[in-house]
Amino acid sequence: MxxxxxxxxxxxxxxxxxxxxxxxxxxxxxxxxxxxxxxxxxxxxxxxxxxxxxxxxxxxxxxxxxxxxxxxxxxxxxxxxxxxxxxxxSSDEMPPACTGASAEPITASLTAYRPQNGAGYAPLARIAVADADEVSPTYGPGIRINAPGDNDPAGEDDLIEVLVTVDPPGAAVALRRGAAALRVWTTRDKQPGTEIAFTADRTGAVPLGPQDTQRTLWVEWASPNHGTATLAVEPLASAVAQDTLTFHTFTSLVLVLGGEGQVPSYPVDPNSGTFVVGEALYRAGYDALLYDEDVVGADGSGAASDAAEDAILHRGVTGIAIFGYSHGGGSTYDLADRLDVRRPLLGVFTIYYTSYVDSVSNNSDIDVGQELRRPPSTDYHLNHYQHGTLFEDFFLDGGPVPNSNPPPTGLDVETTAWGANSTHFTVDDYVQVRSAIESTLGAQLNR
Amino acid sequence: MLRINAMITMLAGATLALAPQPAPAADAPGASAAPYVFTPDAAAQAALADLAAGPDAGARSTALESVRTLDAADRPALLRNLAAFTRDAQTTRGGMVAGAVIRELAIPADDVVTALVPLLDTADADLRAEAANMLGTYEDRSASRAPDFSRYRALIADADRTGAPEPRGLIAHMLATDPGTALLTLTRATRLGERDHPRLKRLVWAEHVIADVIWKHDNGFLDPAEIEPAAGAQLATLIEDATWWVRLYAAEIIRRHPAFRTPQNLDRLRADADPLVRAVAETASAAAAAE
Missing domain, CATH: 1.10.1330.10 (Dockerin domain)
Structure with a gap:
């Protein structure tokens, strides 16, 4: 001294x-x-x-x-x-009674993840929102409205996982929210007694053990109204935010249907082109659900329809996009038809976007008929197809669909230099086809 | 894609060969009929395998000629072999062989349906499911309209006219696919209007009252958890009907529509004399327990 x-x-x-x-x-x-x-x-x-x-x-x-x-x-x-x-x-120890910030500077950050699906993240994976996108109201963390009545057949899956990271270990940090719609839990399924309370939109110390540097929390949008809201982390003794997330509620849902025998998995099979697109959209902030087309009945019923109906009825979703390959294209038609038929029940929503890749009618697993009907009530339809033969691809192919893009009936990829040698089994994998779906969907559908 | 209904058909037929046969209902001549037996032909399966995965176009062309020969010799057997091959297929190409062959050989829909319907009465649950799936190709199912059961109606009418055993598996498949359309089709195929006109009117009215509640559920005019008392009363009468497929209709209604499930309905149907009715009621009961 x-x-x-x-x-x-x-x-x-x-x-x-x-x-x-x-x-x-x-x-x-x-x-x-x-x-x-x-x-x-x-x-x-x-x-x-x-x-x-x-x-x-x-x-x-x-x-x-x-x-x-x-x-x-x-x-x-x-x-x-x-x-x-x-x-x-004069002392290396911070006086215990000193409620000011630690003598050692605190750093804290938040990492948000893309939405869950059922009991976890399958068929995709736990994918973090990039730091650069954390405050973007489009690319940033999307969150589903979680109002009463929401149907979660595999358990609560509408909370967004957020990882709080601090340095030094056990540092006292608090969360500050931008709107009361955001609630924070320490359990993914909102177990009683695990909600972190806010007072004047600020929490007390986030529960961390003395040696903990990370804590997983689950963020809920508990209002029936859409909006955006920030969630920031700051030292308990300070009002200076160390990191901020901007949540936006999902107003849309993207349904992705593979072809016969294609089952979504992670890492995504590069030979399952529609699932590759689906994962890219998920990473880009869409609420995208990937399905085996077997979940869609010929009358459109099944898990994909249930998910769309629940989103429309209970989560304020007003925009739908559906796209699929082969039998998944046929199921795209069936699903759009069902949602259109059920409008009296569902209320107001719009099918902003649909897309076929070599779409095959899907009345059964052996159906080889072309699906040439435009999906009912879609605002925009993209269509890619090639020509099947018996020995090459068992006649499996799509064909021209009225009022499709590119106008007037979609693109016969065999007329292009890159797709001249395509078969039914390769047409969904061309980067040109995948990019066309991704870019046109992005232009038609808000998140 | 039709796996859901195929599974239902599979469940519905699960007791055909396995369960002890209780006393059949008074007018259920087919309830104790022996299951249909089909044994795949090795040569046919080999030809189809070559067609699916032959090393080159030449090998596949040779395989196709073999398939043409099989078709000329016994078309129904070829079609049933296609169902068995599809059931066992492990690849997308293998799974699509049946569709390609039917298209290449220009096999009429009636031929396919007639050949596959007996498979709905086999003891092989996977083969039943596959046959049900393939039959979906010709049913024109949609959210916008009722399925087309016209080919099935003809088959049932033929059996009725000739006194042949009822195609129980087919009837169960129809009821699992669309109970209301199936019930009305069955009343027509069995010429109920000529045999017992008052009964026909009772059945048609009951179906209408129940369908009206379902329509109100589907269109948001009635809470999905509620039914109108008149519909509940009509269903209760159908549960006690003497005809097994009327009771099976009732079982399918309570399986598909939870609002119709009451402990009394479930108990009565689970104790039904007909194994198909009991199987569907058990499925409904399991669903109720899971809710």
């Missing part, structure tokens, strides 16, 4: 008027380490001077709030006692 400094400090304090502060200053917090009143990274005579100026006052300025080191609403001898412990590095 610097003896000269201590002597000076003692003298000044002794001369001070010791008054009990009457009230804390609402709305001002101290963003600096305990005792570093001036925020220059050191606890020295400059800080002491600032402390002395606040002595006996109610903390009405940031300097004085930082001087109120025990947070009791007044700058007094108790704060002085704490200050002497950290002055000029």
């Amino acid at each position: 610097n003896h000269h400094r201590v002597t000076a400090l003692t003298a000044v304090v002794a001369a001070g008027v010791l008054l009990i502060a009457q009230a804390a200053c609402a709305g001002i917090t101290c963003p600096y380490s305990c005792g570093d009143i001036t925020g220059d990274g050191f606890v020295d005579l400059d800080d002491f001077a600032a402390f002395n100026a606040c002595m006996g006052t109610a903390p009405a300025t940031q300097d004085c709030v930082c001087s109120d080191m025990n947070g009791d609403g007044g700058v007094d001898l108790a704060d002085y006692a704490l200050f002497t412990l950290v002055f000029a590095g």
